[in-house]
Amino acid sequence: MSSLRLTALDALHRALGATMTDFAGWDMPLRYGSEREEHLAVRTQAGLFDLSHMGEITVTGPQAGEMLDHALVGFVSALGVLRARYTMICAEDGGILDDLIVYRLREDAFLVVANASNAQRVLDELIARAKGFDAVVTDDRDTYALVAVQGPESTAILAKTTEADLPGLKYYAILPAQVAGRDVLLARTGYTGEDGFEIFCNPGDAEAVWQALTAAGEGHGLVPCGLSCRDTLRLEAGMPLYGHELSTDLTPFDAGLGRVVRFDKTTNEGAFVGRKALEKAAAEAEANPPRVLVGLVSEGKRVPRAEYTVVSADGAPIGRITSGAPSPTLGQPIAMAYVDAAHAAPGTTVAVDVRGKHEPVQVVALPFYKRAR
Amino acid sequence: MSNPQHLQYTKEHEWLTAAEDGVSTVGITKHAADALGDIVYVQLPEVGDDVTAGETCGELESTKSVSDLYSPVTGKVVEVNQDVLDDNSLVNSAPFEAGWLFKVQVESTDELLSADEYDALTNPQG
Numbered sequence: 001m002s003s004l005r006l007t008a009l010d011a012l013h014r015a016l017g018a019t020m021t022d023f024a025g026w027d028m029p030l031r032y033g034s035e036r037e038e039h040l041a042v043r044t045q046a047g048l049f050d051l052s053h054m055g056e057i058t059v060t061g062p063q064a065g066e067m068l069d070h071a072l073v074g075f076v077s078a079l080g081v082l083r084a085r086y087t088m089i090c091a092e093d094g095g096i097l098d099d100l101i102v103y104r105l106r107e108d109a110f111l112v113v114a115n116a117s118n119a120q121r122v123l124d125e126l127i128a129r130a131k132g133f134d135a136v137v138t139d140d141r142d143t144y145a146l147v148a149v150q151g152p153e154s155t156a157i158l159a160k161t162t163e164a165d166l167p168g169l170k171y172y173a174i175l176p177a178q179v180a181g182r183d184v185l186l187a188r189t190g191y192t193g194e195d196g197f198e199i200f201c202n203p204g205d206a207e208a209v210w211q212a213l214t215a216a217g218e219g220h221g222l223v224p225c226g227l228s229c230r231d232t233l234r235l236e237a238g239m240p241l242y243g244h245e246l247s248t249d250l251t252p253f254d255a256g257l258g259r260v261v262r263f264d265k266t267t268n269e270g271a272f273v274g275r276k277a278l279e280k281a282a283a284e285a286e287a288n289p290p291r292v293l294v295g296l297v298s299e300g301k302r303v304p305r306a307e308y309t310v311v312s313a314d315g316a317p318i319g320r321i322t323s324g325a326p327s328p329t330l331g332q333p334i335a336m337a338y339v340d341a342a343h344a345a346p347g348t349t350v351a352v353d354v355r356g357k358h359e360p361v362q363v364v365a366l367p368f369y370k371r372a373r
Numbered sequence: 374m375s376n377p378q379h380l381q382y383t384k385e386h387e388w389l390t391a392a393e394d395g396v397s398t399v400g401i402t403k404h405a406a407d408a409l410g411d412i413v414y415v416q417l418p419e420v421g422d423d424v425t426a427g428e429t430c431g432e433l434e435s436t437k438s439v440s441d442l443y444s445p446v447t448g449k450v451v452e453v454n455q456d457v458l459d460d461n462s463l464v465n466s467a468p469f470e471a472g473w474l475f476k477v478q479v480e481s482t483d484e485l486l487s488a489d490e491y492d493a494l495t496n497p498q499g
Contacts, residue, residue, distance in 0.1 A: 019410075
């Protein structure tokens with residue numbers, strides 16, 4: 001028998017006829033029907049996602065903020081209450097252990113959301129790094145289910161299920177609220193490039209929340225969405241995925257995300273795990289740009305996929321693809337790749353070795369898709 | 374079951390019609406099309422190409438993956454489905470009908486499965 005973990009919504013997914021897939025040890029919905037239609041629903045109307053595999057870790061205590069300033073590259077203690085930040089946890093050598101969203105729930109309480117595949121590692125690191133701080137790290141992976149509604153109709157849909165002040169809830173903010181009469185944490189965050197909400201709830205309430213949103217979504221084009229379209233949505237939005245664009249072999253500066261590293265922290269005398277290595281990486285990135293993360297667009301139909309080699313016009317290897325997929329919004333294959341800085345300018349024509357054949361592609365600025373605001 | 378009784382099948386999820394005047398039609402099964410997801414690129418052999426049973430003769434690319442297309446027969450390709458090349462989604466929407474892939478003048482075939490045997494392979498719980 002399978003030893004995969006099941007989310008609180010597992011029976012619902014099966015009733016909806018989802019194709020399931022093993023994702024980081026969880027049995028998750030890959031798609032319910034056509035992943036292309038799910039993708040386009042999120043871009044034009046709305047989609048409903050089960051993201052209960054994400055890893056929630058709570059840090060509380062008088063020194064919770066300082067502890068996270070020490071443990072992460074971000075300036076977490078400077079975050080306003082009920083605001084959120086994208087940040088990373090790095091190793092001593094500067095390598096990225098995971099990318100995270102940190103929500104400040106109270107002055108002395110933070111919710112850290114890690115990728116499913118890295119959640120245990122992040123938890124272990126945070127517990128180790130909390131030593132000496134008056135802060136408690138709690139594994140809350142089983143405390144929360146996570147449901148997301150994403151897309152231009154998401155506010156109208158969610159408004160039917162909650163009294164919460166949705167217009168007042170800013171992008172990258174969080175609010176304790178009730179959805180379908182259940183206590184939840186309601187966050188205006190997501191991973192699709194669209195406006196949308198992530199709803200942290202008790203696993204026992206997840207089905208009620210999902211069903212209420214499904215009912216509220218009638219007439220708004222809401223469809224259940226799986227991980228397959230989540231991946232193409234985030235790729236179009238130019239958002240990195242751990243294991244693809246991010247890894248322990250790269251520092252945030254190598255990944256073009258040096259801005260998340262806050263050398264200006266005032267807590268702990270500016271010290272944090274990885275600082276020394278990251279200062280070196282920042283200087284190197286300045287003096288001698290490493291490979292650069294770029295977007296690639298193909299005029300052909302063959303899709304450049306992760307690990308394929310990028311070659312110059314004269315056939316020399318200049319980089320590798322990190323993620324690639326047919327873009328439902330653009331109608332052509334897109335990819336992200338690390339390429340040598342000399343070939344990274346938008347408009348440059350390079351090629352991808354697609355199973356032995358060099359397919360021409362053009363370098364473009366990321367993201368591929370940006371929603372109109 | 375969704376697998377038509379009058380066809381023969383391979384373990385690699387191709388189907389094959391009984392030869393009429395020595396010509397059989399080849400496609401992939403609904404099981405394979407469903408597993409691939411939305412197909413976005415189809416590469417087929419060309420008319421006149423020799424294909425060999427059990428060897429790759431094309432490529433099916435979906436949102437998430439690339440799969441080789443294996444020929445269930447040895448012979449010469451006499452027709453390819455231009456409609457599928459123009460509209461890849463036919464493979465998803467009608468894998469046993471409008472989504473057929475190519476026709477081949479059959480010289481020989483590998484060991485093929487009956488519909489019941491293929492059902493058992495793809496749906497072992499029955």
